[in-house]
Every structure is written in structure tokens, then in C-alpha cells.
Amino acid sequence: MQLEQSIDCTLQEWTDLKLNNLRIDRKQRITEDIFSSLKLGEAESITGTCLAKHSITAELRSRMIDWMIEVLAQYRTSGQTFFLAVKIMDKYFQKCTESLPATKLHLVGVTSMFIASKFEDIYSLRLKIVYEKIAHKRLSEKSIRKMEQKILRTLKFDLAIPNCADFLGYLCEIVNPSLAIRRTAELILVLLQIYYNTGLLPSQEATAALIIAANSLRQERLVPKILDASECSEFDMAFVVDRILRGIYDFPRNLGSFKSAMKFLGFSLILRTPGPLFVFEDLDVQADQEQLLTIFN
Known part of the structure; x- marks a missing residue:
């Protein structure tokens, strides 16, 4: 599986723009009640051997997450977006009933970032950016939308996954x-x-x-x-x-x-x-x- 370069800029250009990101700076306060609720629900967030029924190896998953870091850091998303994107992807692999080929990893990973950004970021990733700059037009907008619906239905629209x-x-x-x-x-x-x-x-x-x-x-x-x-x-x-x-x-x-x-x-x-x-x-x-x-x- 080959992952795309996320953007059409050099590393030095991004460094100059100070886009070294993914910091966990949540502005809203997490109260003790919310903490207790997170603790009660966190066992459900464990994804275990989520790749067992798929033709996707642990190494390919690691490569996807490494690429997620690059993409989300460059697009100034929050740290929460990265961690949620990983959880969404792994939970989908865990709950998906069909056996997925390795060729589906790119689409699932890109769509997981798209969904997580909508959920966490004030200025979320737009579909046009995902299609043109992140996927470099190798994934159609229609396929991203379709996978978004499939992931959300598989997760029963529950994105409040403790991480x-x-x-x-x-x-x-x-x-x-x-x-x-x-x-x-x-x-x-x-x-x-x-x-x-x-x-x-x-x-x-x-x-x-x-x-x-x-x-x-x-x-x-x-x-x-x-x-x-x-x-x-x-x-x-x-x-x-x-x-x-x-x-x-x-x-x-x-x-x-x-x-x-x-x-x-x-x-x-x-x-x-x-x-x-x-x-x-x-x-x-x-x-x-x-x-x-x-x-x-």
C-alpha cells in the first residue's frame, strides 16, 4: 500500500509556518462527573485484535497512523482529532463484519480523519481539501462520503469514544x-x-x-x-x-x-x-x- 504525500509543500515550508501541532490543549474543563463517565465507558474503547479478520497487517496499520500524524499536524487539527481518528479506524475494523483487503486501508484511514475532524475541530477538514490535497484525487468524493456513512452506521453514530x-x-x-x-x-x-x-x-x-x-x-x-x-x-x-x-x-x-x-x-x-x-x-x-x-x- 502506498500512501500519498499529504500536501504540496516542503517540510521546511511547514516548519517555517510553525505547524508542529497535535497538542492536547482542550479548552473546556473535564469535570469529575465527566471523568467518572469516561472511566465507566472506557472498556468499550479497547479494540484488541481488530485486524484479525482483515487482510491488513499491523505494519500497514502503523504506516497509516504514521501518515495520519503527518497529515493532521500539517493541517493544524487538534490532538484530540488524531487520537479520535485512530479510535474510529480501529473500532471500524473491530466491528466491520466483512473482511477488508489491504487496499481499503487508505480509504478507511482518510475517512476516519475526516470524521474525527468534524467531531473535534472548530475549523474542520473540508471534503474538498481531503479529496484534493490529502487523497490527491485518488479517492473520489463519493467514495469518501460512502465510507463515512458506512463507518458511522457500523459504529452506530457513537463517536464519544473515550481515548x-x-x-x-x-x-x-x-x-x-x-x-x-x-x-x-x-x-x-x-x-x-x-x-x-x-x-x-x-x-x-x-x-x-x-x-x-x-x-x-x-x-x-x-x-x-x-x-x-x-x-x-x-x-x-x-x-x-x-x-x-x-x-x-x-x-x-x-x-x-x-x-x-x-x-x-x-x-x-x-x-x-x-x-x-x-x-x-x-x-x-x-x-x-x-x-x-x-x-x-
Whole structure:
């Protein structure tokens, strides 16, 4: 399967426009009641072996998500749009009764981004942009509309799928971590989506990502507050933290060919033990990282 270049611009042109995006900056406040509701419904969001009945491999899925990062970062969608698009795609694969060939992945992935942007973004992706700039006219507007209807019917029009971005947003409101910790947690969650069938609840992913981010920047004092806010036990999270951390450290070896996150979100992996996991291009995040580590030392 060959994925299209998302836009007709060079990487430098996009960098100059500062479109390194996909940040989880939800303006509306997530209350405790909403958090409780998300927790109750999050088990339904697990997609497990959603590719089992299809001719789509885990590697092709990873390649699609890597491309989603490129597309959605360049078009300035929200972080929530990316995470919802991944969930929509995986839930469709899980619930779809027919066996899909690999050639359908491009259409399903593009349409999932289109639907997610409508649901999350104030200025959503328009069909004309999706058709002309993202799909480069290789998918017809009619086929995108038809797949949109098929996905929505398969999901019974229920797009309120709890995802890790929702939980991270809530935890950050309670814990109020510094900028560098928040951005580190966000990037961990973005990279985690490229892996297939983690079997983790969204709240576990978000809690573990924030704990790993805090620990990597020597802010262990935040961990009890994170655990308390997440309603997760220290014992249960120890396993999840270890599993996700191993996934991040193994990323260059297992999924190193997928470069869009690093290219378009403005960071590189350094994976120090102990120490920061990422080097950020954003000067504000760099300064916050340095300040946290200086205070510790």
C-alpha cells in the first residue's frame, strides 16, 4: 500500500509556518462527573485484535497512523482529532463484519480523519481539501462520503469514544504539570498509537505516560498526585509504566522507519536513563526541561 504525500509543500515550508501541532490543549474543563463517565465507558474503547479478520497487517496499520500524524499536524487539527481518528479506524475494523483487503486501508484511514475532524475541530477538514490535497484525487468524493456513512452506521453514530487524550487532559488539569512534562506525556501517547493491540485502557495509557514524563524529568514528587487523580493503584500502574517505557525504548528498533512524529511534531528521541526521553525543537519546552533538571541537580 502506498500512501500519498499529504500536501504540496516542503517540510521546511511547514516548519517555517510553525505547524508542529497535535497538542492536547482542550479548552473546556473535564469535570469529575465527566471523568467518572469516561472511566465507566472506557472498556468499550479497547479494540484488541481488530485486524484479525482483515487482510491488513499491523505494519500497514502503523504506516497509516504514521501518515495520519503527518497529515493532521500539517493541517493544524487538534490532538484530540488524531487520537479520535485512530479510535474510529480501529473500532471500524473491530466491528466491520466483512473482511477488508489491504487496499481499503487508505480509504478507511482518510475517512476516519475526516470524521474525527468534524467531531473535534472548530475549523474542520473540508471534503474538498481531503479529496484534493490529502487523497490527491485518488479517492473520489463519493467514495469518501460512502465510507463515512458506512463507518458511522457500523459504529452506530457513537463517536464519544473515550481515548487517552481525554484522560491526559483531565489529569493535567488536576496535577498541573509543567510544559515539558505535559509535552513529553503527549508524545509518549502519540508514539504509543503506532503500536498494535496494546490491550491497555485509555486511562492507563494516560496515567502511565504522565508518570513516565514526570520521572524522566526528575519530578517524582508528582507521581502520588497523578495516581490519586487517576484512581489507579500504584501496584497496577507499575506494570503498565514498565510496559510502555519498554515500548518507547524499543521504538527505534521496532518502528524506527516511522518518522512522521519526529519530523512533524518537532522532537527527536534521546532515551536517556535516567533523564529526558526527547529533545524538543520548541524553545519554551527546552527551557522548561532545563529548568526542571537544574532544580533537581
